[in-house]
Amino acid sequence: MKILGFFGKGGTGKTTLTALILRELARRGDGGILAVDADANECLASLLGSGGTSNVSEMLQRYKRQREESPELTGLDIFQNLFDSLLMEGEQEGYDMLIMGRGEGSGCFCAINDLLQAVFEKTIEGDRYGYLLMDCEAGVEHIARKTSGEIHDAIIVTDASKVSLDTLRRIKDVAREVGTRIERYYVVANKTRPDMLEKVEKTAKDLGFKYLGAIPEDPNFTEVAYQGKTVFDLPDDSPAVVAAKQIVDRLLEG
Template identity: 25%
Template sequence: MAPSITKTQLSAPEPEHCPGPESENAGKGDACQGCPNQNVCESQLPQGPDPDIALINKRLSQIDHKLLVLSGKGGVGKSTFTSMLSWALAADEELEVGAMDLDICGPSLPRMLGAEGELIHQSNSGWSPVYVADNLGLMSISFMLPDPDSAIIWRGAKKNGLIKQFLKDVNWGDHLDYLVVDTPPGTSDEHLSVTTYMKEVGIDGALIVTTPQEVALLDVRKEIDFCRKANIRILGLVENMSGFVCPSCKGESQIFKPTTGGGKQLCQDLNIPYLGAVPLDPRIGRACDSGESFFDSYADSPAATAILDVVDGLRDQVELSLNKLNLDN
């Protein structure tokens, strides 16, 4: 362990809210960003494995399957699809399902799953998720905000700290079949943190969500590249908002024209599984706004059938991945 330093060794006065040069957070706190002393303080921190990783591994070892929902592009319906995936999995009463909202700056799963305004409880066993059904729990930073309209203005270090707490402190019970992790757009702090912290315990794979038009596919290609560089298996891609089905006449028309072949062509070009297309149905937005299960309210919708087909395909890919892992071992 490196020797501790004193204030006289600092190259500049300590900033306001400085954690202190002898703190375990020295050089890493919000106040450290841009401070002339940052490198000096960081150099004094003990080097070695992160002790929280063992706690994360122990907590997540009780979860059979861990899925990331990614896109790279905002506005493609990723959180909407996460909520519907969670509802669809939880429809099987034999499964225990958890949903984790890692979109820290824009948490929307509590509204979509009908848990807005709820609070989490802390005990000796950790944070208890909010249960929106007997077998569907949810964790989100939204439950910790004093006001639902409060903006989260955090630097990367604070985001990473919360993600680590979510992974090591949330008590999902004795066993969880599926943990579905909703992520924000892009390939930044949240994505790097969750993949790093979950690396040892294993991630089954990622579901990529896109819309048909090329402007969305541009960012989705970057997300696919991120998954390959981070060694995250891509379980498949779903093309969301693929055409519009009129609830009255059942006629379908294209809203977002797939100028380069859409998601299906992208999957062929990059050799990843294509799980299917989900048409636009305005009732999906209505169900999400009211926090209801779309499948319970509109089971006759072509979108409901398409989503359930995607979920079946996703579960098949998870089983294929598991079987391959068992054969390799």
């Protein structure tokens, strides 16, 4: 399984890129895909058209109730049954959807994160999926909470602003500090003027990251955003779709 984690400062378009990459991988059909919406805002599920399914947060509540109601069962047995049901409910055409959901009570994600890590470990052991795409929270918080575990490819979406480019540096530093295993770092430019792309590419190379290219401005996304459509409704010749295909080609080259 190839695990792809998508990171970036809020507003740079990491969720959009996650959806575009998933669309292209699903089109190629060279392995099952598990999409993990690990952002509490659940934007990825909405952009893919798979919102409304149960999430890990709700699963945690069912898990707690069943532990109280069925003390004869082990926690692992209960969790396994609930997780299998969650994956079945998240089955979509071309991919499966797993939504993390919101935190408990005042916002603590600790128990949810423990379950999410267990989900990753269980998934990695099997051969059901060829790709796991994880749309992470904005900034570096997701790595700081150590919910990412192991990531083969960290894909960081950025614009040319100083704040966004500084995030590139912090993500690598925080990953190292908390012990998150990331094999390769990639950078994709978005919401960036053509004359500023060289700045993004140079920053990526200076950090030892591979620059994959840029997502161009695409008027078709206006229709997706305001007419309730999904990324799968974009035409094949849409500028963002064409760019995503090229990015996937470079990504799979390693």
